[in-house]
Amino acid sequence: MVLLSFDIEEFDMPFEYGKDISFADQISISRAGTIAILDLLDKHQIKATFFCTVTFAENIPDLIERITKSGHELASHGYYHSDFKLEHLLQSKLRLQELSGKEITGYRMARMMPVDEKEIEKAGYTYNTSINPTYLPGRYNNFNISRTFFTKQNVLQIPASVSPFIRFPLFWLSFHNLPLGIYKFLAGWTYQKDQYLNIYFHPWEFTDLNDVERFGFPAYIRKNTGQKMIKRMDSLITWMKYKKYSFATFQEFISTKTKAN
Template sequence: MSSKILLSFDIEEFEMPREYGDPIPFDLQMEVSIKGTTRILDLLAQHDIKATFYTTANFATHAKHIVKRIVDEGHELASHGYVHDHFEPPHLKMSKDVLEEIGQVTVHGYRMARMAPVPEEEVCKAGYIYNSSINPTYLPGRYNKLSEPRTYFKREGVWQLPASVTPIFRFPLFWISFHNLPLGIYTKLANRALKKDGYLNIYFHPWEFMDIGPKKKYNFPFYVTKNTDDKMVERFGKLIEWGKRKGYEFSRTWDFVKEFR
C-alpha cells in the first residue's frame, strides 16, 4: 500500500487581519477567501487530485456556489466550526447541519479554528467520526502539544488525526513551515514523516494563495506573507508534482480514516 498525502484546507471568513489590528470588513473577508479557494480548486483540478476542505458554516452560507464546487469535484466537505472567531459547544452540531444541508453530503470530520482545544466528548455527541484539531508540537504563544501522540489514535469515541510533524524532534509540517523553508528541505522533512507514519496530514488556507503582503497591507509578519500569492500557487504545484514522482497517493481524509476505523 502506498503512503498517502492528506491535503486539507481550512476554509473560513478571512478575519485573521483582526488579530493584527486591521478591522477588515466582512465583504472583503469573503472576497479573499472565495478567490483563494477558487485558486486552490483550479490547482487541484489541474493535477487531478482530491483533498479535504474544513469549512465554516458562516463561509458556506455566504458562498454556497463554492461549497457546491467542492462537492461536485469530488473533494471532502468537513467542518471548521460555525464561525472562525468564536466557539461554543452547540456550534459543533450546528455547523455540521448547515454544511450537510448546503453540500447535500454527510460530514464526518471536524477541525477547530486555529487548532485550538475542543471538548472531544462534544465532538462525538455532535456526530463526527474524526477530529483533526491537534498539532502535536510546541509553538510559542499558540500551543504546547508535545504530550499528544504524533499519529492517529482514538479518544472519547472519536478518531484523532493530528497534523503531521517529523519523527523525534516533532518539527511541524504545516503551512508556516511550507512558506518559510526552502522547498527541498520541506520535502525532505515531509518524506521522513511519510516513511515513518505512512501518511502526511498537512493543512493550508485560501488566503495563502492571495496577495496578503507587504506588511502595510494587513500588518502581517514576514513569516506569514512569505511565498504567498502566485509564489504559493507555484510552490504548491511543485509539492504535488514531488508527491506524484515519489509514488505517494493523494487522499481525502475520510477515505484514509475509513481504512483503520
C-alpha cells in the same frame, strides 16, 4: 496517503494584527484563494478535504457545489472562525449538511485550539483533526500527545503531521518559510515513517498578502504568498506524485484503516 486539507474560512486574520477588514473583503479574498486551490487540484486530478466554516459556506454556494461535485470532502471548521460555543459543533455539522447535501463526519477547531472530545462525539463526528502535536509559542504545547492517529472518546483523533523525533511541524507556516527542498525532505521522512501525511493550508495564503498597511502581517506570514504559493504548492504536489504518494480525503483514509483492521 497524503491527507491534503484546506481550512476555508472568512479571512479574519488581520484583526489579530490590529487591522480592520470588511466582511465583504474577508469573503472575497478567501473566495479567490479557494478558486486557486480548486484549480490546482483539478490540474493534478487529486482529492482533498475542505474544513469550512458555516459563515464562509453560506457566502460561496457555487464553490461548495464545486467542492462536492469534484469529489472532495467537506468537513466542519465551526460556525464562525472567531467565535466558538459548544452548540456550534452540532449546529455547524447540520448546517453544512443542509448546504452541501453531504454527510459531515470531520471537525477541525479554528486555529487548532483544544476541543472537548466528549462534545465532538456527542455532536456525531467520526474524527477530529484539531491537534498540532508540537510546541508553538503563544498557541499550544502538545508534546505529550501522540504524533500519529489514535482513538479517544470513540472519535478518531488525527493530529497534523510533524516530523519524527524532533516534531518539527509541517503546517502552513513552515511551508512558507523553509526552503522547498528542506520541506520536501521533512515531508518525505515523515511519510516514510508514518505511511501518511496530514498537512493543512488556508485559501488566503494563495492571495497576495504583502500589503503591510492593509493586513499588518509580519514577514514570516507574508513570505511566499499569492502566485509564489501557487507555484510552491504545484511543485510540492508534482514531487509527491513523482514519489508515487497517494492522495486521499480523511473519509477515504479512515475507510482504508477500518478495512485494514
